[in-house]
Amino acid sequence: MKGRPILGLISGFMFGLFLGITLFLYGVVPLASSLLWILPLIGLVLGLAMAAWGPFGGGTAPSPEPAPPAPDAAEDSQPEA
Amino acid sequence: MRTRKRTAIGIVGLAALWIVAAATPAFGVTESGLCSGIGAFSNGTIVSSEQPIDVVSIVPDGGSVDYSGTTGMPEPDGPVSFNGSVDVALPFGGITVVTWSGETETNSAASTYEYTVPSLVPRGSGALEVTARHVQQGQTCVATVQMAIEGSPGAAAAVGAVGTVIFGAGVIGAGFRKKGLA
Numbered sequence: 164m165k166g167r168p169i170l171g172l173i174s175g176f177m178f179g180l181f182l183g184i185t186l187f188l189y190g191v192v193p194l195a196s197s198l199l200w201i202l203p204l205i206g207l208v209l210g211l212a213m214a215a216w217g218p219f220g221g222g223t224a225p226s227p228e229p230a231p232p233a234p235d236a237a238e239d240s241q242p243e244a
Numbered sequence: 245m246r247t248r249k250r251t252a253i254g255i256v257g258l259a260a261l262w263i264v265a266a267a268t269p270a271f272g273v274t275e276s277g278l279c280s281g282i283g284a285f286s287n288g289t290i291v292s293s294e295q296p297i298d299v300v301s302i303v304p305d306g307g308s309v310d311y312s313g314t315t316g317m318p319e320p321d322g323p324v325s326f327n328g329s330v331d332v333a334l335p336f337g338g339i340t341v342v343t344w345s346g347e348t349e350t351n352s353a354a355s356t357y358e359y360t361v362p363s364l365v366p367r368g369s370g371a372l373e374v375t376a377r378h379v380q381q382g383q384t385c386v387a388t389v390q391m392a393i394e395g396s397p398g399a400a401a402a403v404g405a406v407g408t409v410i411f412g413a414g415v416i417g418a419g420f421r422k423k424g425l426a
Contacts, residue, residue, distance in 0.1 A: 167418045174414025181411055184371070185404035188397045193371035193390060195333035206415070213419035220421065 165217025175210020179203035274385035277387030279378055283309045287394065293376070293387035300371045300390045305361040312354035315380050320366030323347040338375075348380075367395025 179202035186192045188200060283291045286307040293313075295301075303309075327345035331338045371390040378385045 165421045167420065167422065170414055171418030174411045174418060178408060178411035178415050181404055181407035185401060185408050188366055188369045188401035188404055190368060190370045190392065190397075193373060194369075195335065195338075196370070197335065204413075210415050211416050213415055217419055217421040219419045220414070226271040244363040 164215045166214035168211060168214040170175025171210030171212075171214035172207060173210075175208070175213075176203050177206070178210070182206070188194040277345070278383065279288060279313060280316065281311065281313030281333070281376065281378075281387065283311040291389055292393065293389070295389060297388055297390060300392050302392050302394045305365075305367055305393050305395060306359065308356050308358050310354075310356050312352070312376070314352035315383060315385065317351050317352050317381055317383060320349060320381060323349050324381050326378065326380035328376065331375045331377070333373035333375065344397050351380075361393055365393060366400060367393045367399075368397045369393070 183192075183199040183202040187194060187196075192198050237239075279293065281293045285291070285303045286309075287302070287304045289301050289303050291301045291303070325345070325347050329340050329343040331340050369392065369426070371392050373388060374391050375386060375388045
């Protein structure tokens, strides 16, 4: 996975759980709504999907060291006697 | 990179629209049997067994309710047994808040019931699906209404909102690539 799956799993589940609780407490959904147990599962899947997708930029691979100059080029640069 | 970000935002937006659409409460009357009942709360709210299920009745968090009900059947010749309950639906199963039973020689009742709502029940929150069930003379009557406790959500709702934002940021953070991966 390109992203962070453990973070995605835990954050996704908790995001769905807190979202469901908040929607109920603010009167958006009734207590018996199936959303209250579906949202944590959706959050779980969303977190895993984000981790697998990795759409946001992270660290790049270190740039390779520059190659040493070729020996022929060093000899050509010497002035002729 | 920009295309991936736009697609990710689009998927989250569609999910949000689906959540709002799925939150719409069901419509229709849920009632069976010949019974009918009505309750008048101290804040003036009237709850009837015949009201549509999409109507949410706001009731006080304590006090008295004047109730009356009838089985809709002829008066019994002698004492007959009865029993009933009021249940509140939960995401998984439900809880019984009150039960009654006994014997009677009538087909109706009217009285005043004193109640208090425990403090752990949130105020000003989403609707509670309440089902009343009464069994008498071989008939089972069921009525379901939606009720909510008057008041404001309080600090619990704010904590829920903050938690949603924090863990939402965690979900976005899971989408950041690990170092060393292009």
